[in-house]
Amino acid sequence: xxxxELHRMIRWIEDESSMTGVxxxxxxxxxxxxxxxxxxxxxxxxxxxxxxxxxxxxxxxVIHSYVSGWKGVDVIPDGPVPGIREVIDxxxxxxxxxxxxxxxxxxxxxxxxxxxxxxxxxxxxxxxxQGRKPPAVAYVDDRGICFDGDAxxxxxxxxxxxxxxxxx
Numbered sequence: 001x002x003x004x005e006l007h008r009m010i011r012w013i014e015d016e017s018s019m020t021g022v023x024x025x026x027x028x029x030x031x032x033x034x035x036x037x038x039x040x041x042x043x044x045x046x047x048x049x050x051x052x053x054x055x056x057x058x059x060x061x062v063i064h065s066y067v068s069g070w071k072g073v074d075v076i077p078d079g080p081v082p083g084i085r086e087v088i089d090x091x092x093x094x095x096x097x098x099x100x101x102x103x104x105x106x107x108x109x110x111x112x113x114x115x116x117x118x119x120x121x122x123x124x125x126x127x128x129x130q131g132r133k134p135p136a137v138a139y140v141d142d143r144g145i146c147f148d149g150d151a152x153x154x155x156x157x158x159x160x161x162x163x164x165x166x167x168x
Contacts, residue, residue, distance in 0.1 A: 006042050007052070007096035010035055052098045054136040055091060059103035059115055061142035061163060063088075063124065073105050074114035085124045092125065099126045106131030 013035040060066040091097040105111030
């Protein structure tokens with residue numbers, strides 16, 4: 001059994017046990033116990049603690065194409081960035097990453113709900129939608145500057161920054 005196969009099994013149990021109203025409490029409790037056993041098995045086989053890597057995606061401009069610009073906290077008029085659903089699916093299903101969507105829209109519950117509805121409408125599955133950036137192995141953001149450890153020139157990079165849409 002490979003690490004990815006075991007990750008996928010544990011992920012399936014996490015997804016299954018997080019579904020509400022589908023199974024009775026006893027079934028979900030048994031799934032949780034099974035997940036713990038699989039995590040212990042993972043640690044025994046691979047001599048490392050089981051954990052899923054997290055990657056954070058910004059919503060507007062990365063998942064939502066945002067070609068219309070800001071229309072309101074709960075107004076999301078545009079479709080997805082081409083290919084983004086496939087990348088998120090690959091990260092979650094093939095590489096077992098936890099994918100979290102972060103947006104300033106989530107400062108208002110209407111924004112959080114609008115994002116969740118939009119994701120469902122476009123058949124994009126993620127692990128969470130939230131307003132705060134959690135610890136992660138990578139952050140995907142159209143407004144980010146990759147810091148290379150050298151502060152020289154950073155002020156100029158910030159002053160001259162353009163999103164990929166503005167640079168077109």
